[in-house]
Amino acid sequence: MRRADRLFALVQLIRGRRLSTAAWLAERLEVSVRTVYRDVADLQAQGVPIEGEAGVGYRLGKGFELPPLMFTVDEARALALATRLAQQWLDPAMALAASDAMSRVLSVLPARVRAEVERQPLLIAPVGLEPALGQRLQALREAAQARHRVTLRYVDQGERRTERQVRPLGCFYWGRVWTLAAWCEQRQDFRNFRLDRMEAVQVDASVFPVEPGRTLADLLRRETGHSTWR
Structure with missing residues (x-):
């Protein structure tokens, strides 16, 4: 990250919280605490009204406001x-x-x-994805974005175990269940795999090409919004 971008990100992080410690800022920016101290001092010298001190925390003082977003x-x-x-x-x-x-x-x-x-009365209980499933979802999403092939060890609804090499195309959320839409190299067809039935996921270094008939758009046209998983 360029230093100018880091300084901008630092201001945005401080603006978003009542009080931000140097340790928290360093973790979010992936820099040392010493770098945060130096960056804050430089911003203060340039007139950015950052209040607080090392060991306590920082906040943005008055006089550094952007026009409010027009939300009701x-x-x-x-x-x-x-x-x-x-x-x-x-x-x-x-x-x-x-x-x-x-x-x-x-x-x-x-x-x-x-x-x-x-202070709105609607609250969200922390009952989402298990950590391992969240990590798997991230690996598959990033593989789909980068077009990296993935090797899966999978258990289908009949308890049959298979190993597949697939081209990940996209991850779909169905309400408490995530699936991976992919082109299966073994079956030479589109397949959908539930993430909670995957025993292992290995992202390969190879990059698959964009080929007509094997893209996410092709799958969506064929399925017309309906999908099954094996």
Whole structure:
């Protein structure tokens, strides 16, 4: 990350919380605590009103405000609730990105709207993906984005175990269940695999080409919104 980008990210992180410790900021930015101290001092020297001190925490003082986003109270509530709900069923990287995005939104809302959002009576219990399943989802999502082949050890609904090499195309959420849509090299056809039935996932170094008839768009056209898993 370029230093200019890191300084911008640092300001955004501080804006999104009432108080941010140097250790927390260092973890999020993947730098040392000493680097955070130096960056904060440089920002303060440039006139950014960061208040606080090393060992206590930082917050952004008055005089550094962006124009408020034009959300109604109900819109802001819905956005916050949807983000918190989605976080329970996303992989760790995407859940973190959602949290960061929501923090940025909250930081620029008018104080009255932000207060209404924070005290809304709808709560989300932490009953989402198990950690191992979340890690598997992240590996498959990233493999699909990078077009890396994946080798699966899979148990189907008949308790039959198979090993497949597939081209991951996309991950689909069906309400408490995630599936992987893929092109199966062994079957030479599209297949859907439940993530909770995968015993092992290995992402290969090889990159598969984009070939007509084997893409996610081809699958969606064929399935017309209906899918089965084996």
